[in-house]
Amino acid sequence: xxxxxxxxxxxxxxxxxxxxxxxxxxxxxxxxxxxxxxxxxxxxxxxxxxxxxxxxxxxxxxxxxxxxxxxxxxxxxxxxxxxxxxxxxxxxxxxxxxxxxxxxxxxxxxxxxxxxxxxxxxxxxxxxxxxxxxxxxxxxxxxxxxxxxxxxxxxxxxxxxxxxxxxxxxxxxxxxxxxxxxxxxxxxxxxxxxxxxxxxxxxxxxxxxxxxxxxxxxxxxxxxxxxxxxxxxxxxxxxxxxxxxxxxxxxxxxxxxxxxxxxxxxxxxxxxxxxxxxxxxxxxxxxxxxxxxxxxxxxxxxxxxxxxxxxxxxxxxxxxxxxxxxxxxxxxxxxxxxxxxxxxxxxxxxxxxxxxxxxxxxxxxxxxxxxxxxxxxxxxxxxxxxxxxxxxxxxxxxxxxxxxxxxxxxxxxxxxxxxxxxxxxxxxxxxxxxxxxxxxxxxxxxxxxxxxxxxxxxxxxxxxxxxxxxxxxxxxxxxxxxxxxxxxxxxxxxxxxxxxxxxxxxxxxx
Amino acid sequence: xxxxxxxxxxxxxxxxxxxxxxxxxxxxxxxxxxxxxxxxxxxxxxxxxxxxxxxxxxxxxxxxxxxxxxxxxxxxxxxxxxxxxxxxxxxxxxxxxxxxxxxxxxxxxxxxxxxxxxxxxxxxxxxxxxxxxxxxxxxxxxxxxxxxxxxxxxxxxxxxxxxxxxxxxxxxxxxxxxxxxxxxxxxxxxxxxxxxxxxxxxxxxxxxxxxxxxxxxxxxxxxxxxxxxxxxxxxxxxxxxxxx
Numbered sequence: 001x002x003x004x005x006x007x008x009x010x011x012x013x014x015x016x017x018x019x020x021x022x023x024x025x026x027x028x029x030x031x032x033x034x035x036x037x038x039x040x041x042x043x044x045x046x047x048x049x050x051x052x053x054x055x056x057x058x059x060x061x062x063x064x065x066x067x068x069x070x071x072x073x074x075x076x077x078x079x080x081x082x083x084x085x086x087x088x089x090x091x092x093x094x095x096x097x098x099x100x101x102x103x104x105x106x107x108x109x110x111x112x113x114x115x116x117x118x119x120x121x122x123x124x125x126x127x128x129x130x131x132x133x134x135x136x137x138x139x140x141x142x143x144x145x146x147x148x149x150x151x152x153x154x155x156x157x158x159x160x161x162x163x164x165x166x167x168x169x170x171x172x173x174x175x176x177x178x179x180x181x182x183x184x185x186x187x188x189x190x191x192x193x194x195x196x197x198x199x200x201x202x203x204x205x206x207x208x209x210x211x212x213x214x215x216x217x218x219x220x221x222x223x224x225x226x227x228x229x230x231x232x233x234x235x236x237x238x239x240x241x242x243x244x245x246x247x248x249x250x251x252x253x254x255x256x257x258x259x260x261x262x263x264x265x266x267x268x269x270x271x272x273x274x275x276x277x278x279x280x281x282x283x284x285x286x287x288x289x290x291x292x293x294x295x296x297x298x299x300x301x302x303x304x305x306x307x308x309x310x311x312x313x314x315x316x317x318x319x320x321x322x323x324x325x326x327x328x329x330x331x332x333x334x335x336x337x338x339x340x341x342x343x344x345x346x347x348x349x350x351x352x353x354x355x356x357x358x359x360x361x362x363x364x365x366x367x368x369x370x371x372x373x374x375x376x377x378x379x380x381x382x383x384x385x386x387x388x389x390x391x392x393x394x395x396x397x398x399x400x401x402x403x404x405x406x407x408x409x410x411x412x413x414x415x416x417x418x419x420x421x422x423x424x425x426x427x428x429x430x431x432x433x434x435x436x437x438x439x440x441x442x443x444x445x446x447x448x449x450x451x452x453x454x455x456x457x458x459x460x461x462x463x464x465x466x467x468x469x470x471x472x473x474x475x476x477x478x479x480x481x482x483x484x485x486x487x488x489x490x491x492x493x494x495x496x497x498x499x500x501x502x503x504x505x506x507x508x509x510x
Numbered sequence: 511x512x513x514x515x516x517x518x519x520x521x522x523x524x525x526x527x528x529x530x531x532x533x534x535x536x537x538x539x540x541x542x543x544x545x546x547x548x549x550x551x552x553x554x555x556x557x558x559x560x561x562x563x564x565x566x567x568x569x570x571x572x573x574x575x576x577x578x579x580x581x582x583x584x585x586x587x588x589x590x591x592x593x594x595x596x597x598x599x600x601x602x603x604x605x606x607x608x609x610x611x612x613x614x615x616x617x618x619x620x621x622x623x624x625x626x627x628x629x630x631x632x633x634x635x636x637x638x639x640x641x642x643x644x645x646x647x648x649x650x651x652x653x654x655x656x657x658x659x660x661x662x663x664x665x666x667x668x669x670x671x672x673x674x675x676x677x678x679x680x681x682x683x684x685x686x687x688x689x690x691x692x693x694x695x696x697x698x699x700x701x702x703x704x705x706x707x708x709x710x711x712x713x714x715x716x717x718x719x720x721x722x723x724x725x726x727x728x729x730x731x732x733x734x735x736x737x738x739x740x741x742x743x744x745x746x747x748x749x750x751x752x753x754x
Contacts, residue, residue, distance in 0.1 A: 007652045014656075021663055028670060069656040113678045120684075133674055140667045147660060156657040163663050170671040209626070212633065231625040235618070 010068035013061055013075040016054040016083055017150070020143035023050030027136030036129075040106075043135040044098040050139060051094060054146070055087040065509050067152055071215050074152035074286075077505035081355055082149040082282040086275050089362040090142045092480045093271035096370055097134060101474025103380070106130035107265040107373070108174045109182075116179045131174060138271065141167035145275055149282030152290075153215035154204040154240070157283055161200065161243070164279060165193050168272060172264040177380035185263025192256045193246070200243025206236030216291035217510045223294040237292055237299060244287065247280035250340060251310040254333045258321075261329035266381060269325065270369035273332050274362035281339055281358055285351060288343065290508045300344050304436055307344060311337030311443035318450045323383045324372055327450055328365070331409055334447050335361055341440050342424035345431040352506040353423035356498055360416035360491045364408045367484025370477055371402045377468035388454065390463030395470040399458045401485050406451040408488045411444055416491035423499070515559050526552035539585050543578060550574045561634055564643045708732050 011018070027046055034042050058080055067074045100106040108130035114121050144164025151157035173186030208214050210232035211222040223233060246253040261269045292299065314334030321327040339361075342354035375382050375391065375398070382388070392399040408415035421444065425437045473481065491498055529549035536542040550573050557566030598604060637645050650658050686694075696702050708717045721732035 004648060004651060007655055009656070021660075024663070025666065028666060070653045072654065072656050111677075111679060112674050113676050131674060133670055137667060137670060140663055143663065144660075147656075155654060156660075159657045159660055159664070163660055163667070166664060166671065167667050170667070170674065173675065206622075229625055231621055235621050235625075 007070045008068070010064075010066055010075070012057075013064050013066055013068055014073060014150075015057045016061070016087070017143055017146045019050055019054045019057065020139055020146060023047065023053075024136045024139035024143060027139060028133075031133055031136065039132040040098075040100070040129060043132045044094070047094050047135040047139055048091065048098075051087050051091045051142065054142075055084060055091070058084045058087060065507075067509055071217070072153055072156045073147075073150045074290075074509050075150055076509040077507050078282065078285060078351065078355065079150040081502060081505035082278055082358070083146045085355070085359045085362065086142065086145050086149070086278050089274040089278065089359075089366060090138070090145075090271065092363075092366050092483050093267060093274060094135070094138065095476040095480040096267035096270055096366070096373065097138065099267070099373070099474050099476045100129075102373060102376065102471050102477065103176065105176065107176055107267050108134050109176045109179060112174055116183070121179070125176060130176060134171060134174060137167040137170055140164075141171070141271075142275065145279035148279045149286070151283065151286075152217075153213075154207065154219075154287075154291075155214050157287075158197070158200055158204060161197060161247070161283075164276075165197065165247075168268075168276065169193060171268040171271070172260055174268075175263065175265040178263070181263040182265065183263075185260045189256055189260045196243045196246035196253065199239045199246075203236045203239030203241075203243060206232050206239060208236075210236060216286065219291040220294060220510065223292060233295070234298065237295065238302075240287060241284075241299070241303065244280060244284045245306065247276060248284060248336045248339070249277075249333050250306050250336050251313045251333065252306075254310070254314070254336075257333055258326045258329040261332070262323060262325045262383070266325070266369050266373045269328075270366050273328070273365045273369065277332070277336065277339070278358045278362060281343065281354060285343060285354060286508065289346070289351065290510065293346075296346055300346075300433070303340060303344055304433065307337050307340035307436055308439040309337075310334065310340060311439055312446075315443040315447035318447055321450065322385050324385055324388065324454070325383055327385070327454070328368055328372070331447065331450075332365065334443060335409075337443065338421060338424055338440055341428050341433065341436045344433055344436060345424065345427035347427070347431055348503070348506045349427035349430055350424075351508075352499070352502040353420070353427040355502040355505065356423050356491075356495070357420040359498060359502075360420040360488070363484045363487035363491070364405050364416060367481055367488060368402070368405045368409070370473075370481040370484060371398060371405070373477060374398055374470050374473055374481075375468055376471055382468040385454065385457065387466055387468055389457045389461035390467045391470070392459035393463050394467055398470045401481065403455050403458065404485060405488060406455055408492070410448040410451045414489075414492045416488045416495070419492055419495040419499075423495075518555070518559055522552040522555055525549075526556075540582065543582050543585060547574055547578050550578065560631075561638055562642060564646055705729075705731050 023046055027043055030039065030042055030046065061075065061080055064080060065076045067076075097107070104127050106129065110124040110128035110130055112131065114124060141164045144160050144162075144167070148157060148160035148164060151160050169186055169190040172189050173183050175182035204214060207219060210226070210228070210230070211219050213219070213222075219233075223230070242253060246256075249257040261273070264272065288296070288299070311334055314330050314332075314337055318327055318330035318334060321330060335357075339354055339357055342350055342357055344350070345353065372381060372383075375388065377387075392403075404415070408417035411417045411421045421440070425440055428434075428437050428440075526549045529545045529547075529552065532545035533542045533549065536545055551570060554566045554569035554574065557563075557569055559566075639645070640648070694700065708719055708721055718733060720728040720730060723729050
């Protein structure tokens with residue numbers, strides 16, 4: 001047999017992924033060798049530096065357009081842009097995770113294995129420093145996401161999906177307060193996530209049955225040229241979409257979202273809401289735009305129905321929520337619907353507007369969850385909405401910032417929310433998907449109600465004894481909150497900075 | 511499919527399906543695991559029959575032999591009496607799940623059989639040209655090398671995660687020392703001597719038979735808690751007439 005030729009890998013192009021994986025492994029080693037007292041500082045620094053280094057390399061690779069590792073990875077415009085977006089948003093989430101001022105020991109449980117409610121549990125909840133393994137685990141998740149948006153064949157994509165999902169399941173279980181809720185959330189997310197992964201894998205098998213390969217270029221060619229019965233291809237695409245739509249939290253695959261968002265530690269919720277959305281939509285865009293773009297006439301009506309359902313159900317259920325984290329979870333479901341509108345708009349406009357939306361939404365949602373971590377009483381965060389009544393009188397600055405973010409979510413002009421909604425709806429109009437835009441506008445109107453209700457509650461109600469105090473944030477949370485709010489404002493008043501970037505990046509390589 | 515392969519398929523395929531159903535339906539976790547072993551073994555044989563000997567043997571040795579057995583050990587260690595509660599929290603959930611599951615299986619099955627009717631295997635000889643194992647190695651180290659390497663990240667996070675979720679660190683003083691245990695053993699209220707072993711009678715040498723104390727009563731402590739107490743019939747517990 002002939003000798004194996006080592007595959008050529010463009011190491012510069014994949015360097016961000018490698019840096020993050022390397023730093024994650026290093027983090028595990030740090031856990032073993034660095035004394036306990038210094039671990040938190042070392043781990044946080046390492047994670048931030050690695051993310052920053054990855055970001056710098058991504059920026060230097062801004063004009064790279066290659067497929068590498070024998071076609072397994074495509075480092076092209078959308079991949080580089082989305083990798084950059086994931087890294088920036090992850091950087092901000094890491095700041096939130098690293099905060100230890102708000103609560104002695106941070107938001108994470110010191111020892112997850114201690115029985116909930118036992119004497120040892122009460123002792124550790126009071127003062128023991130939180131787990132530091134969360135940083136290497138988060139780095140693994142970030143690295144998996146970077147790989148996920150660059151994967152050019154379905155097998156690599158599946159492995160990347162698992163690589164970033166497993167750490168997320170773990171992180172969900174590590175809340176310091178309300179640990180049973182947190183563990184339940186992790187178990188639900190794990191079980192449902194495994195089902196979704198199984199669907200994805202099943203879809204890969206069916207697509208392989210039709211195409212005889214799993215790389216997206218071959219799928220594109222086979223879909224266009226093969227004269228066989230395309231049933232396998234359709235069934236495969238349907239199952240693949242289930243796997244991906246689960247991660248994006250689209251209806252009817254959304255049921256995990258509220259429980260998981262509520263149960264997970266708030267910094268992790270922020271991380272999931274911002275970064276997982278970017279990664280999942282990045283992969284969905286690549287699968288639909290590169291592999292299956294020849295079938296867009298066939299999948300657009302079905303995914304359109306999913307988008308409409310997602311927007312309407314997310315918005316309607318958000319109205320009935322009484323917990324701020326659940327409210328934001330349903331709002332994130334509705335936002336997945338708007339993003340799907342952008343995806344279905346197809347073409348360069350659709351791609352660019354979806355990418356813009358992802359970044360703009362990511363920053364806003366990070367800032368929103370940063371505020372949620374601040375509003376707390378002796379038992380931890382005060383999640384129930386009735387407790388937020390009168391917050392505007394007690395701490396006008398924080399309530400003001402939160403109001404601004406909520407207005408951005410509602411799509412008021414001069415915020416990034418307006419520009420991003422406008423961009424995806426305009427792209428959808430151009431792509432001939434008027435019905436999606438109509439549903440989107442109706443859903444936006446419905447969704448404005450719960451946001452405005454919170455605003456009214458904060459400013460127009462009198463503070464009661466139950467109104468919690470707003471803790472003074474540490475440097476890290478302040479930075480995260482400031483970045484989130486500043487970007488929401490900046491992308492609202494000067495969107496062309498990012499719009500130019502997304503338009504320039506909006507082309508996949510085959 | 512040739513005649514031999516078809517015969518093999520029609521014998522093992524029902525076994526695989528029965529195993530899968532048994533795994534879901536069995537009340538006992540150990541039985542579930544054993545049913546799954548049955549399914550996995552059948553699948554392993556299928557892979558071998560379909561000219562994939564390496565993956566077939568890996569399935570049998572690694573999955574069935576190693577992982578499932580490890581799983582069984584864990585189940586045994588955790589205790590086989592830990593059975594699931596079968597109370598439905600959502601009413602009608604089980605019926606809905608069965609209907610939807612059967613419906614989904616029907617759709618996928620019908621679709622597959624329609625799409626694959628009359629389709630033969632293509633490219634099998636080309637894939638196995640240099641030998642099956644070499645073919646797999648070639649793919650793993652060229653086309654899928656990145657994916658292959660990245661699975662290590664998956665294993666590391668799984669290992670770290672398992673440790674986080676299962677390992678309890680004990681500070682000095684929290685763990686009972688030898689002295690503490692001795693004191694507890696001889697403290698009033700505990701019986702320091704060895705426990706009575708399970709009873710052995712002429713008609714029953716089961717570990718489920720409780721020992722008898724000198725006064726003729728059963729020693730409840732002599733049998734494991736998870737075993738059902740085996741009631742002796744009056745015939746069995748009667749004196750055997752050997753004491754003379």
